[in-house]
Amino acid sequence: MxxxxxxxxxxxxxxxxAPENTLAGLKAGMAAGFCAVEFDVMLARDGVPVVMHDxxxxxxxPGSGNVYDYDAHELAQMDAGSWFSRxxxxxxxxxxxxxxxxxxxxxxxxxxxxxxxxxxxEETGALVARLAQAMFAxxxxxxxxxxxxxxxxxxxxxxxxxRDAAPxxxxxxxxxxxxxxxxERAQTHGVVALHVNHKQLTQEQVIQVxxxxxxxxxxxxxxxxxxxxxxxxxxxxxxxxxIDLFTPDFA
Numbered sequence: 001m002x003x004x005x006x007x008x009x010x011x012x013x014x015x016x017x018a019p020e021n022t023l024a025g026l027k028a029g030m031a032a033g034f035c036a037v038e039f040d041v042m043l044a045r046d047g048v049p050v051v052m053h054d055x056x057x058x059x060x061x062p063g064s065g066n067v068y069d070y071d072a073h074e075l076a077q078m079d080a081g082s083w084f085s086r087x088x089x090x091x092x093x094x095x096x097x098x099x100x101x102x103x104x105x106x107x108x109x110x111x112x113x114x115x116x117x118x119x120x121x122e123e124t125g126a127l128v129a130r131l132a133q134a135m136f137a138x139x140x141x142x143x144x145x146x147x148x149x150x151x152x153x154x155x156x157x158x159x160x161x162x163r164d165a166a167p168x169x170x171x172x173x174x175x176x177x178x179x180x181x182x183x184e185r186a187q188t189h190g191v192v193a194l195h196v197n198h199k200q201l202t203q204e205q206v207i208q209v210x211x212x213x214x215x216x217x218x219x220x221x222x223x224x225x226x227x228x229x230x231x232x233x234x235x236x237x238x239x240x241x242x243i244d245l246f247t248p249d250f251a
Contacts, residue, residue, distance in 0.1 A: 006109050007251030024088055041096045050067065100131075100132065152193075156185070163190055172195050177201075221239070
C-alpha cells in the first residue's frame with residue numbers, strides 16, 4: 001500500500017538540471033516545484049553516512065579509490081559539482097544527516113536508498129535507519145506516515161538490518177526486475193513497497209503486486225508518455241531525471 005501523497009520524485013535531487021546527490025541538486029528540484037526526492041547513502045571510512053551513488057571516486061567526484069577509503073570530512077571537502085558544470089565548481093559531497101535535516105526543514109519527502117559498499121551492508125542499513133528514526137521520532141509516534149521517509153535498498157542484508165534497528169520505519173525492496181519469488185522476499189523482509197526498473201515491468205506484474213497489497217514504485221522514468229502508461233497500469237509513483245519535462249503534480 002502506498003501511504004504517500006507524492007507520486008513523482010526528483011531523481012538524486014536535481015535530475016539532469018544539477019549535479020546529482022548534492023544540495024545544489026536538491027535546490028534545483030525544489031525550484032522546479034518538487035517536494036519529494038530520491039537519493040543514495042553510503043558510509044565513509046569513519047562510519048559517517050554521506051550522500052553518494054557510486055562506491056568509488058572518479059565519475060561525479062574527482063579522485064581515485066573507494067568512498068570508504070576516506071573519512072566523511074575529507075569527502076565533504078571534495079568537488080562534487082565540477083563534473084556537471086563550471087557553475088557548480090566546489091559543490092561538496094553532503095553528509096547524510098545534514099542533507100536529510102534540510103529536506104525535513106523544507107518539507108521535502110525522502111526516498112532514501114541505502115547503497116552499501118560490499119561488506120558494509122549490515123552497518124549501513126542499521127545506521128541509516130537509526131538516524132532516520134531519531135530524526136522522525138515525533139512523526140512515527142503520531143503516525144504521520146506521509147512525512148516519514150521510505151528506506152529502500154537492493155541489499156536484503158541492509159533491509160533486514162534497517163528493520164531490526166528501526167522496525168517502525170517503512171522499507172521497500174529494490175529490484176532490477178520483479179523476481180519470480182518477489183512475494184516471498186517482500187514478506188521475509190517486511191517491506192511495504194517494491195521498487196522496480198520500469199523497463200522490466202509488465203502490466204500483468206503491476207496488477208499482481210497491487211492485488212497483493214504492496215506499493216509499486218518505478219525508476220527512472222524520463223518520458224511523459226511512459227509515465228502516463230505506468231500510472232494507467234496502477235503504478236503508484238516514479239522518479240525521473242527529467243524534472244524539466246514533468247510538473248510535480250503530473251500524476
